Amino acid sequence: MVYGLAVSLSDTVRDLSVIVDSKLHFDSHISAIVHKAHSCANLILKCFHLRDKELLIKAFCTYVRPLLEYCIPVKWTPQFNYLIDKIE
Numbered sequence: 001m002v003y004g005l006a007v008s009l010s011d012t013v014r015d016l017s018v019i020v021d022s023k024l025h026f027d028s029h030i031s032a033i034v035h036k037a038h039s040c041a042n043l044i045l046k047c048f049h050l051r052d053k054e055l056l057i058k059a060f061c062t063y064v065r066p067l068l069e070y071c072i073p074v075k076w077t078p079q080f081n082y083l084i085d086k087i088e
Contacts (some may be wrong), residue, residue, distance in 0.1 A: 018071050029071075030083050037067045 012021045012028055019029035044059045068087065 018070075027083065030086060033067060033070075034086050037064050040064050040067060 010013060017034060041060065041064050044063060044068050045054065048055060048059065
């Protein structure tokens with residue numbers, strides 16, 4: 001307790017929307033971003049009843065791709081192969 005307040009230690013820190021754990025791994029960040037992008041892609045497919053290829057590509061490039069491209073050096077140089085597969 002610090003000054004009468006309970007302090008809880010966390011293994012992860014969020015800075016500029018990048019989640020880093022105490023071992024400087026980005027596993028939780030990549031998992032969160034992939035989950036958010038997957039949810040957004042499912043929402044696009046659910047909302048657009050027409051399966052026009054050009055419309056779906058524009059919606060994907062507008063809403064999903066920026067989620068995956070933010071902080072590219074963190075995401076595209078992961079330390080483990082399973083993280084690369086998760087992103088792709």
